[in-house]
Amino acid sequence: MLEANNATNVIQPERVLMVTVRPRNLPDFTDPPVAETVLSVQFDRLSALRTAHFGIYWSEVQDRFPTTEEHGELPSMIELPPDQPQPAVGIQFQALEAPPTPRFWFVNEGGTELIQVQRDRFIKNWRKTGEGDQYPHYERVREGFDHDFSGFAQFVTRNQLGTIRVSQCEVTYINHIVAGEGWETHADISKVFSIWRQPVSNYPGHAQDLTFRARFPIFDKGGGFSGRLYVTLQPVSRLSDGAPMFLLDLTARGQVGEGTDFFDLGREWIVRSFTALTTPTMHKIWGRRK
Amino acid sequence: MSPPVFQDNASISDEERLFRRVHLLLLVRDDDTESVRVSSGAFKDKELSVNIESTLAAAGGSAETCLRNYKTHVLISITAGNARQLDQAVCRDPLPEDHSHGLVYGSKSKSGVSERLRTAAAWVIPPIAPSFEVIDSERRKLGIKS
Amino acid sequence: MAALALPLSVNWPTKALTESQYDTRRDYTIATSAAFTNRREKAFVFPSGESAYQFVVTASRLPSWIEKTISAYSGIQNLNENWDSYGGKKINHDLIRSSLSILAQVMEDSSPAPAVVPLGDGGLQLEWHRKQQDLEVVFPADDTPQFFYQNRSTGVEQEGFACDVLNLAQLLRKIA
Numbered sequence: 045m046l047e048a049n050n051a052t053n054v055i056q057p058e059r060v061l062m063v064t065v066r067p068r069n070l071p072d073f074t075d076p077p078v079a080e081t082v083l084s085v086q087f088d089r090l091s092a093l094r095t096a097h098f099g100i101y102w103s104e105v106q107d108r109f110p111t112t113e114e115h116g117e118l119p120s121m122i123e124l125p126p127d128q129p130q131p132a133v134g135i136q137f138q139a140l141e142a143p144p145t146p147r148f149w150f151v152n153e154g155g156t157e158l159i160q161v162q163r164d165r166f167i168k169n170w171r172k173t174g175e176g177d178q179y180p181h182y183e184r185v186r187e188g189f190d191h192d193f194s195g196f197a198q199f200v201t202r203n204q205l206g207t208i209r210v211s212q213c214e215v216t217y218i219n220h221i222v223a224g225e226g227w228e229t230h231a232d233i234s235k236v237f238s239i240w241r242q243p244v245s246n247y248p249g250h251a252q253d254l255t256f257r258a259r260f261p262i263f264d265k266g267g268g269f270s271g272r273l274y275v276t277l278q279p280v281s282r283l284s285d286g287a288p289m290f291l292l293d294l295t296a297r298g299q300v301g302e303g304t305d306f307f308d309l310g311r312e313w314i315v316r317s318f319t320a321l322t323t324p325t326m327h328k329i330w331g332r333r334k
Numbered sequence: 335m336s337p338p339v340f341q342d343n344a345s346i347s348d349e350e351r352l353f354r355r356v357h358l359l360l361l362v363r364d365d366d367t368e369s370v371r372v373s374s375g376a377f378k379d380k381e382l383s384v385n386i387e388s389t390l391a392a393a394g395g396s397a398e399t400c401l402r403n404y405k406t407h408v409l410i411s412i413t414a415g416n417a418r419q420l421d422q423a424v425c426r427d428p429l430p431e432d433h434s435h436g437l438v439y440g441s442k443s444k445s446g447v448s449e450r451l452r453t454a455a456a457w458v459i460p461p462i463a464p465s466f467e468v469i470d471s472e473r474r475k476l477g478i479k480s
Numbered sequence: 481m482a483a484l485a486l487p488l489s490v491n492w493p494t495k496a497l498t499e500s501q502y503d504t505r506r507d508y509t510i511a512t513s514a515a516f517t518n519r520r521e522k523a524f525v526f527p528s529g530e531s532a533y534q535f536v537v538t539a540s541r542l543p544s545w546i547e548k549t550i551s552a553y554s555g556i557q558n559l560n561e562n563w564d565s566y567g568g569k570k571i572n573h574d575l576i577r578s579s580l581s582i583l584a585q586v587m588e589d590s591s592p593a594p595a596v597v598p599l600g601d602g603g604l605q606l607e608w609h610r611k612q613q614d615l616e617v618v619f620p621a622d623d624t625p626q627f628f629y630q631n632r633s634t635g636v637e638q639e640g641f642a643c644d645v646l647n648l649a650q651l652l653r654k655i656a
Contacts, residue, residue, distance in 0.1 A: 357563065359597065360564070360597055362607055362609065366609070371609065373595070373597045374605075374616060375597040375599050375605045378618075379601070407565065443623060478555060
């Protein structure tokens with residue numbers, strides 16, 4: 045875990061500490077349907093960080109991430125408590141003629157790992173390499189993130205580009221639940237998800253599929269608001285073979301304490317929520333151990 | 335090269351008036367009194383430039399001298415004692431073009447230092463706080479948006 | 481006319497590596513004739529004098545504080561070096577953006593417009609002085625944005641980081 049300064053969430057880049065420990069009673073699966081995981085940190089914008097600096101940073105990671113792409117910047121996002129009114133306006137200060145500030149991608153050779161950087165964000169994505177592959181558990185994913193984010197923080201310090209002050213963290217698990225085990229068509233919603241029961245009357249009858257979006261406030265151990273869990277469910281078709289698939293995204297975004305402490309809380313909320321939202325039948329298929 | 339550190343100069347008495355120009359954009363409206371107040375933003379510089387009144391007077395200058403050619407500014411004053419009470423050093427820093435130049439030196443980012451300097455400040459030119467309408471009108475004449 | 485409920489502002493996250501593996505196209509047309517209850521957001525563009533910048537406000541309708549605030553920002557975003565006669569720097573545009581972002585999060589429809597004050601280091605400050613209270617949100621060039629609050633009648637003072645938008649919004653409600 046990266047250690048942050050007490051007062052202001054300032055990351056001390058050289059102090060990478062021990063890897064996080066898995067909570068003892070957290071549900072565990074040997075073969076969960078996780079296809080992609082994302083860890084993301086948002087920090088106060090580094091005004092001194094220019095496009096050229098991203099090139100210099102890439103040269104430091106190019107041996108592991110040889111491919112680069114440019115994309116549009118992601119907007120900054122801060123989770124507000126439920127009683128806080130949502131912003132009714134968006135205000136942008138735009139240059140009439142200026143190149144947009146890009147978000148840079150640095151991709152590894154197999155296309156299984158990705159670093160995304162922009163002036164106020166550092167993101168690391170992983171995906172499963174193939175159907176038979178094991179899901180890289182959170183502890184290993186977190187270790188990899190800490191290593192690369194620490195490297196980025198050191199790059200920022202070495203080049204006097206400012207101070208990284210973390211304002212928000214984000215954990216995402218993307219699940220590909222493919223038909224064939226436990227369910228066959230998108231109408232088999234209630235075989236996969238515990239949150240849906242098909243209507244018993246003729247009206248409206250059985251749903252042929254379900255799309256679902258929900259947000260849940262996240263509370264820390266002390267009961268204080270810390271962030272929000274976003275859950276989206278979408279019926280899709282797998283391109284490789286046309287198989288029906290449920291796409292279940294769970295993203296936890298928020299901040300607790302200093303630095304990247306929220307990652308552990310967010311991951312716990314995601315795992316417990318995933319378990320609660322899906323059926324025991326599917327848990328067995330996914331090899332639930334705890 | 336490390337930044338300079340300025341020492342307090344005891345030859346500047348606590349009662350000494352220190353003049354500071356304030357741009358019209360640093361004057362804000364107090365909705366309670368409907369008059370103008372100086373923003374604490376006018377007192378945030380670590381090396382806060384001022385003109386030392388007695389030095390100015392010795393050279394034949396006055397408060398009006400500070401505002402010569404500065405149509406977009408008003409003039410306020412604090413005393414050296416006001417600054418020292420807030421752990422600021424008051425020192426002489428004569429410049430070739432401005433012999434009465436001095437500095438109120440010290441961090442002003444904590445514990446409301448700039449706000450306390452603002453509260454202690456007195457109007458010099460104009461002698462009392464104008465109405466916001468007057469300032470707004472001056473800004474418009476000078477093409478400054480408010 | 482009854483106020484329409486605003487839709488929730490939702491920040492749905494994005495993913496990258498596995499989007500190419502599935503097809504979301506379904507024969508799933510959604511037909512609606514709803515006309516009076518759809519929120520229509522408009523983009524209001526405010527050119528900033530002769531500068532090469534503009535302000536774009538996205539909202540279903542403009543809150544009362546917008547025009548005055550935008551005008552105040554326009555007044556400072558194009559200042560020259562030495563604008564304050566003491567070597568004052570040009571105002572940092574990133575700080576303009578981050579202060580606007582904070583404002584959008586803490587202001588409500590009925591909030592009073594802030595004074596927008598340039599700082600000599602290239603930063604800026606938002607201020608409110610009313611109801612015997614003072615609230616200042618400082619965006620310095622080389623430090624973390626902070627806020628300072630004082631209630632002149634009770635003597636209560638508070639300070640903290642500007643990213644504490646919940647606290648800031650509560651203080652602004654007291655002043656409104």
